[in-house]
Amino acid sequence: MGVILQIKDLAVSYGHIEAVKGISLDLHEGEITALVGANGAGKSTSLLAVSGLLKPVAGQVVFGGKDLTRLAPHQIVQHGVVQVAEGRAILTTLTVRENLELGGYTRKDRPEMLKDLAWVFSLFPVLKTREDGLAGNLSGGEQQMLAIARALMAKPKVLLLDEPSMGLAPLMVQEIFRVLKEINQTGLTILLVEQNVRQALKIAQHGYVLENGKIVLADSGKNLLHNPKVIEAYLGA
Structure with missing residues (x-):
């Protein structure tokens, strides 16, 4: 390559x-x-x-x-080119799903965005089960998963x-x-x-x-x- x-x-x-x-x-x-x-x-x-x-x-x-x-x-x-910051930097007062949707804020392709949302939930099933819960209630490992998933929503x-x-x-x-x-x-x-x-x-x-x-x-x-x-x-x- x-x-x-x-x-x-x-x-x-x-x-x-x-x-x-x-x-x-x-x-x-x-x-x-x-x-x-x-x-x-x-x-x-x-x-x-x-x-x-x-x-x-x-x-x-x-x-x-x-x-x-x-x-x-x-x-x-x-x-x-999209970065996942050290320390995760998730928005703790928003839900898991809101964090993920914010990850795709530059995108206009809503149907594709929903497909990517389904994909990141398949990568991190625990996030799917917690999608309507506050991100601040996730464990450290789950917050790291959310940070990676949020970056993927920008379609890097x-x-x-x-x-x-x-x-x-x-x-x-x-x-x-x-x-x-x-x-x-x-x-x-x-x-x-x-x-x-x-x-x-x-x-x-x-x-x-x-x-x-x-x-x-x-x-x-x-x-x-x-x-x-x-x-x-x-x-x-």
């Missing part, structure tokens, strides 16, 4: 602190790419720059040949996921990663930012390791899982 999104020499600063130091990576259409590394490596900052929530000091984000770097976040969503071409397993029980982590594989099998391109290096590299076709704002390793997910440097730094013996 060809490259659908390119990050070119991206640099992002917070004041005088350079958090991301000129990284470049390619997302291949229909594949999962994992960006892994320790807390504070610059993973979430990179994702926020791709989705327009932070403005880079240098570099480009190119999607389907179009430069997205200076666009507003809502314009980037309209192009098909590229899904950006920021730490989807954070704070979840092990069984729920397994379920989230299983669903991500299932979503990817529909042809959706995914950029997965994740501290759970083992799980992320298991499902990713490509992986990049970020340390102190720089990419230090790039390879297939499988090769990185067996790379001695990755094992030593992130996986244990």
